[in-house]
Amino acid sequence: MVSKSDRAVISWLQVVAALIFIMVVLGGATRLTESGLSMTDWHPVTGWLPPLSDTAWDAEFTKYKQSPEFIKENSFFEVDDFKQIFWLEFLHRLLGRLIGLAFALPFLWFLIKGKIPHNMHLKLWGALVLGGAQGFMGWYMVKSGLVDRPSVSQYRLAAHMGLAVFIYGYLLWLIRDIRGRTRGRLFVWPMLLLMLVFVQILSGAFVAGLDAGVIYNTWPLIDGAFVPGDIYSDPAFYPGLFEDYRIVQFNHRMIAYLVAIIVVVLWFRHRRFAPIVHGLVAMTLIQIGLGVWTLLMVVPLWVALAHQAGALALFTMAVSFAYGSRRR
Numbered sequence: 101m102v103s104k105s106d107r108a109v110i111s112w113l114q115v116v117a118a119l120i121f122i123m124v125v126l127g128g129a130t131r132l133t134e135s136g137l138s139m140t141d142w143h144p145v146t147g148w149l150p151p152l153s154d155t156a157w158d159a160e161f162t163k164y165k166q167s168p169e170f171i172k173e174n175s176f177f178e179v180d181d182f183k184q185i186f187w188l189e190f191l192h193r194l195l196g197r198l199i200g201l202a203f204a205l206p207f208l209w210f211l212i213k214g215k216i217p218h219n220m221h222l223k224l225w226g227a228l229v230l231g232g233a234q235g236f237m238g239w240y241m242v243k244s245g246l247v248d249r250p251s252v253s254q255y256r257l258a259a260h261m262g263l264a265v266f267i268y269g270y271l272l273w274l275i276r277d278i279r280g281r282t283r284g285r286l287f288v289w290p291m292l293l294l295m296l297v298f299v300q301i302l303s304g305a306f307v308a309g310l311d312a313g314v315i316y317n318t319w320p321l322i323d324g325a326f327v328p329g330d331i332y333s334d335p336a337f338y339p340g341l342f343e344d345y346r347i348v349q350f351n352h353r354m355i356a357y358l359v360a361i362i363v364v365v366l367w368f369r370h371r372r373f374a375p376i377v378h379g380l381v382a383m384t385l386i387q388i389g390l391g392v393w394t395l396l397m398v399v400p401l402w403v404a405l406a407h408q409a410g411a412l413a414l415f416t417m418a419v420s421f422a423y424g425s426r427r428r
Contacts, residue, residue, distance in 0.1 A: 105215040106278050112206045113278075117271045119199045121412055123192070124264050128408040130192045131257070131308055132401050135185040137169045139193070140246055142239040148197065150190050160186065169250035196238065200231055217278055224274070230267050237263055254309025254342065261305040265298065265412070269419050276423045289369070290422040293362045293380075297418045300359055301411050303352045312345040312352075313399045319392050322350055356391060359414075360384050366421075376421050383414045 102110070130136045140163045151157040161179045164170055164186075170177060207224060210216045216224060241260045244253035307313050316322045323346060331350055332340070340347045363384045367377045390407040397403060 102279055105210075105213075106217060109210060109215060109217070109220075110275050110278055112210070113271050113275050116199060116203050117268055117275070119195070119202060120264060120268045120271070121409075123195050123199060124261065124268070124412060125405055125409050126188075126192050126195060127261065127264070128308070128405055129401070130188050132399070132404055133185065133188055134169075135188040136192075136242060136252065137167060137245045137250065138164060138182065138185040138189045139242075140164055140167050142242070144197075144235060144239075147193065150187075157183065167246055167250070168248060169245065172250045193238075196235060200235065203231055204228060220274065220278065223277075227267065227270060227274070230263070230270070234260070234263050234267060251311075252309065254306050257309040258302050258305035262298070262302050265301050265415060268412070269294075269298070269415060272416065272419045273423060276420075287422075287425045289362065289366055290418075290425040293359070293366060294415075294418040294422040296355065296359055296362060297411075297415050300352070300355045301415065303348070303355050304408070304411060306342060306348045307352050310343070310345055310348055312349040313395060313404075315345055316349055317395055317398050319353075319395055322346070322353065352391075356388055360388065370425070374421065374424065376417060376424065380414070380417050380421060383410065383417055386410055387414050 139160075151160050157179055161182045164177075164182055174181070207216075207228065211221075237256070237260045241252050241256035244256050245251050320326055322328065328346070328350070331347060335344050335347075337347075341351070342348065363377075363380050367381050370377045387407070387410040390403060390410050394400070394404045394407045
C-alpha cells in the first residue's frame with residue numbers, strides 16, 4: 101500500500117521526469133536548428149535572464165562574432181538573425197535550470213519533513229549529483245564547438261544526451277521502487293532490450309553529431325546495398341565506428357533492426373501475461389517508420405523531433421517492462 105507521502109514523492113519525480121523528456125526533445129531542436137553555439141559563455145547561477153536592451157543584444161552578438169560558427173558559416177548574420185538562434189539555446193538552458201530547481205527544492209522540503217522513503221535517500225542524492233553533472237556536461241559539449249570547428253564534438257554530444265536519458269530512466273526506476281510493485285531478480289531479455297534501446301539512442305546522438313542523416317538518404321539500401329561489403333574496412337572499424345558518416349548511419353539502422361527482433365521475441369514470450377509488450381511492438385514499428393521518414397525526407401525538423409520523442413517513448417516502455425518483469 102502506497103502512503104500519502106509516497107504518492108507525493110512519486111508525483112514530484114513524475115513531474116521532473118516529464119520535464120527531462122521535454123528537455124531532451126528541446127535539445128534535439130536546438131541541435132537540428134544549429135542554435136546550440138549561439139551562447140558562447142556559461143553562467144550557471146546568474147544566467148537566468150536574456151539580453152533586455154539593444155546594448156545587451158549587441159554585446160551578446162559581439163561575443164558570438166568571435167566564434168568559429170560565425171566566422172566560418174554565419175558571417176552574413178545581423179543581430180536579428182542572431183536572435184533567432186539565440187532564443188532556442190536560451191530556452192534550453194533555462195529549462196535545465198528550472199529542472200534543477202524542480203528537483204532540488206522539493207527534495208530538500210521532503211527531506212526536512214521526513215517524507216522521503218528510508219531506502220531512497222542515497223538514491224535521490226545520487227540523482228541530484230547526476231543532474232549537476234549533466235549541466236556541466238552541456239557546457240563541456242558546447243565548448244568543443246567554440247575552439248576550431250563550428251560544431252560540437254559528437255562524442256560530447258552523445259555523452260550529454262546519454263546522461264540525460266540515463267537520469268530520465270533512473271527516475272522512472274525510482275518511481276517504480278517507491279511504488280514497491282515488484283521485487284526480485286531481473287530477467288535477461290527485458291534488460292537486454294532496455295540496454296539496447298539506450299545504445300540505439302546513443303547511436304542516434306552520433307548520427308546527429310555528424311549530420312550523418314543528410315547523406316545516404318535511401319532505404320532499405322545504404323550506398324547501394326543492404327550491407328555494403330566494405331562497410332567496416334573503408335575506413336577502418338575504429339575510429340570509423342564513431343567518426344565515419346556511413347558507418348555511423350549503418351550502425352544506427354542495424355541496431356534498430358536488432359531492437360525490433362528482440363521486441364518480437366519478447367512478444368512471443370510474454371504476450372499472454374504482459375500487455376505492455378503489445379505497446380512495445382507498436383512503438384517499435386512507429387519509431388522505425390519515423391526513422392525511415394526522417395532519412396528519406398533528409399531530416400525535416402518536426403519529423404526528426406518526433407523520431408527523438410519516439411525514442412524516449414520506447415525507452416520509457418522498455419524501463420517499465422524491464423522493471424515489471426521482475427519476479428520474487
